[in-house]
Amino acid sequence: MPEKTFKGIPASDGIAIGPTFCYIPAEMTIPVCAAGTVDEEMARFDTARKRARIELRGLCEAIEKRAGKEEASIFEAHQEMLSDPALEGKVRAEVEVGQTVEEALVKATEELASLLAGMNDELFAARALDVKDVGRRILRILLGLPDTALSAVTEPSIIVAEDLTPSDTASLDPKLTLGFITAQGGLTSHSAILARTLGLPAIVGMGNGLLEKVFSGLPIVMDGRTGEMIVMPDDETITRYKQIQIQRESHLQNLKAAADKNAHTANGRRVEVAANIGEVLSARDAMEHGAEGIGLLRTEFLYLEDSQPPSEEKQYRIYREIFEVMSGRPVIVRTLDIGGDKPPSYLPFPNEMNPFLGWRAIRISLDEPELFKTQLRAILRAAVGHRARIMFPMVSDLDELRRAREIVETVKRDLTLASVEFAADVPVGIMVETPAAAVLVDVLAEASDFFSLGTNDLTQYTMAVDRGNAKVSGLFQPLHPAVLRLIRQTIDAGHAKGKWVGMCGELAGMTKAIPILLGFGLDEFSMNPRAIPEAKNLIGKLTDERAREIASQAMSFGTAAEIENYMKGILASL
Amino acid sequence: MAEATIQVKHKIGLHARPAALFVQTANKFKSKIKVKNLTATGDFVDAKSIIMVLTLGVMKDHKVLIQTDGIDADLALDALKSLIENNFGEA
Numbered sequence: 064m065p066e067k068t069f070k071g072i073p074a075s076d077g078i079a080i081g082p083t084f085c086y087i088p089a090e091m092t093i094p095v096c097a098a099g100t101v102d103e104e105m106a107r108f109d110t111a112r113k114r115a116r117i118e119l120r121g122l123c124e125a126i127e128k129r130a131g132k133e134e135a136s137i138f139e140a141h142q143e144m145l146s147d148p149a150l151e152g153k154v155r156a157e158v159e160v161g162q163t164v165e166e167a168l169v170k171a172t173e174e175l176a177s178l179l180a181g182m183n184d185e186l187f188a189a190r191a192l193d194v195k196d197v198g199r200r201i202l203r204i205l206l207g208l209p210d211t212a213l214s215a216v217t218e219p220s221i222i223v224a225e226d227l228t229p230s231d232t233a234s235l236d237p238k239l240t241l242g243f244i245t246a247q248g249g250l251t252s253h254s255a256i257l258a259r260t261l262g263l264p265a266i267v268g269m270g271n272g273l274l275e276k277v278f279s280g281l282p283i284v285m286d287g288r289t290g291e292m293i294v295m296p297d298d299e300t301i302t303r304y305k306q307i308q309i310q311r312e313s314h315l316q317n318l319k320a321a322a323d324k325n326a327h328t329a330n331g332r333r334v335e336v337a338a339n340i341g342e343v344l345s346a347r348d349a350m351e352h353g354a355e356g357i358g359l360l361r362t363e364f365l366y367l368e369d370s371q372p373p374s375e376e377k378q379y380r381i382y383r384e385i386f387e388v389m390s391g392r393p394v395i396v397r398t399l400d401i402g403g404d405k406p407p408s409y410l411p412f413p414n415e416m417n418p419f420l421g422w423r424a425i426r427i428s429l430d431e432p433e434l435f436k437t438q439l440r441a442i443l444r445a446a447v448g449h450r451a452r453i454m455f456p457m458v459s460d461l462d463e464l465r466r467a468r469e470i471v472e473t474v475k476r477d478l479t480l481a482s483v484e485f486a487a488d489v490p491v492g493i494m495v496e497t498p499a500a501a502v503l504v505d506v507l508a509e510a511s512d513f514f515s516l517g518t519n520d521l522t523q524y525t526m527a528v529d530r531g532n533a534k535v536s537g538l539f540q541p542l543h544p545a546v547l548r549l550i551r552q553t554i555d556a557g558h559a560k561g562k563w564v565g566m567c568g569e570l571a572g573m574t575k576a577i578p579i580l581l582g583f584g585l586d587e588f589s590m591n592p593r594a595i596p597e598a599k600n601l602i603g604k605l606t607d608e609r610a611r612e613i614a615s616q617a618m619s620f621g622t623a624a625e626i627e628n629y630m631k632g633i634l635a636s637l
Numbered sequence: 638m639a640e641a642t643i644q645v646k647h648k649i650g651l652h653a654r655p656a657a658l659f660v661q662t663a664n665k666f667k668s669k670i671k672v673k674n675l676t677a678t679g680d681f682v683d684a685k686s687i688i689m690v691l692t693l694g695v696m697k698d699h700k701v702l703i704q705t706d707g708i709d710a711d712l713a714l715d716a717l718k719s720l721i722e723n724n725f726g727e728a
Contacts (some may be wrong), residue, residue: 120679136653136654136657139657140653140656140657140687143657143660143687144687144688145663146664147680147686147687147688147689147691148683149686150686150688150690175688178688178692179688179691179692181696182692183694184694184696186652187652187691187692187694190652190688190691194688270708384656384711
């Protein structure tokens with residue numbers, strides 16, 4: 064097979080070279096359909112077995128490296144079983160009486176497995192499981208389904224999938240993940256954000272049919288800067304990309320060394336550069352990359368990993384651990400931000416036409432006060448001795464904010480009555496991510512101690528575009544003049560009321576946006592940890608005056624493309 | 638056609654690695670090769686099938702009867718005999 068290149072949307076910087084791991088979460092149900100000729104069915108069987116062999120070889124090598132020859136020998140036995148004449152004979156006999164190869168395979172493996180299962184000696188009887196396992200592997204391949212769980216990744220691989228949800232990636236071992244390539248999704252889809260958080264390359268929006276172009280075990284090279292996926296790369300390509308990889312590493316090391324100092328503009332104004340994280344591990348990563356705080360601690364992961372809401376104690380432990388890792392730096396905890404697009408099983412979600420305009424975030428918290436109170440108690444308790452802040456997502460109305468704050472006060476009263484220790488002075492603010500909140504900042508300031516711009520949702524709601532829909536995601540332009548005007552308005556209105564205004568959306572970490580935001584007077588830039596070194600470096604090159612000039616020039620353009628183009632020139636000149 | 642009776646000395650019998658080696662060796666030849674566990678009840682099975690060889694349940698000190706039939710019958714029998722006699726390459 065010659066080298067072949069496919070192109071998608073570059074979503075996270077970096078280069079990966081390695082085997083493919085195809086992922087489709089699906090049940091293995093055999094479709095009812097007429098069988099082909101004996102030759103056709105048997106040819107499908109042979110092709111499936113060939114692929115199974117490639118998978119097993121990969122497994123074998125990986126396990127041998129990790130756990131030794133002994134452990135790996137089981138997959139050698141599986142390879143032996145693939146070409147077993149008894150298996151083939153039984154499959155053929157079934158196919159010859161008109162069964163599809165899938166039906167024949169299920170019957171054959173069941174028969175052979177039961178022969179073994181009936182043996183007296185345990186050691187031999189246990190091999191029945193291996194026969195079944197091999198049968199399942201072949202069947203899965205016949206049905207066109209790759210390995211069914213990301214926990215099945217056993218060697219460092221590039222994950223290729225239709226799309227990835229937070230629960231898909233929950234079982235993923237970051238050490239075994241080289242990068243993500245998805246058919247669907249845009250720059251802010253889960254896999255793209257996760258990849259940037261982990262510092263892994265990602266390509267999204269490859270389009271339909273991605274999983275027909277690759278299969279597990281197939282060697283590929285991916286370039287997260289250009290969005291290129293190279294299938295079956297030749298030696299020359301691999302050497303070239305390995306070199307780029309090495310250069311990139313050393314460049315990042317240099318930036319990282321510079322990131323340990325607090326960020327200042329060229330004229331000495333202190334600007335806070337913080338990190339967006341979603342778990343304890345990335346808090347450590349944030350510290351390593353020079354985060355001066357956590358501008359956004361997402362708590363959804365806690366709510367999506369189980370069939371019941373996380374207990375107060377579990378939340379307390381996790382918040383506490385993160386506060387401790389950040390040792391005295393400010394941490395903004397965003398309360399529950401889920402909705403119908405990723406509903407947990409324990410909440411009564413209605414059928415929604417538009418989950419992004421539906422029952423989500425603060426709206427759920429206000430309707431489910433017990434769920435909300437549990438989280439607030441855990442945060443307030445964990446905050447003792449630390450600099451925590453509480454932030455409500457998706458506020459669009461002053462009454463919502465007042466009610467949410469009332470619940471915070473109720474929780475504090477309850478904790479006091481129960482003589483439970485908690486931090487009484489935790490600032491409470493909101494995320495500005497609806498156009499309604501952005502235009503109401505002066506009003507909302509009555510009940511909000513600070514504001515943090517969530518540019519992903521703000522862009523989505525302002526531009527009326529579903530960022531996960533590849534057909535329209537081109538309209539998802541965070542540098543659109545409409546979005547930038549709302550951002551500037553939010554910062555100005557917040558400052559006029561003496562409030563601190565930060566940003567925890569993707570935009571805060573984009574070099575093409577940072578000079579403009581600096582010019583607007585943004586107080587805090589919170590981004591994925593890996594983007595921090597470069598952001599600090601850029602901020603240090605700009606004076607406030609220069610940034611204001613750039614911002615005002617950028618705002619004179621009428622389209623996002625013109626602004627991007629202008630910023631490209633600015634960045635090149637710095 | 639050729640045949641031989643051999644005692645398996647390996648501590649785990651015809652299982653795991655020894656079974657795999659036995660089947661791999663059998664698969665190198667064109668001849669039809671059958672094997673039967675004389676120590677247990679049961680019939681001949683295809684020596685080229687790992688699954689069927691496992692169903693024989695050959696354990697340490699069991700005796701097996703190997704029958705080969707085809708153009709390389711003698712070579713095949715010799716190879717399998719010496720594999721078992723040399724204890725599958727283990728001391």
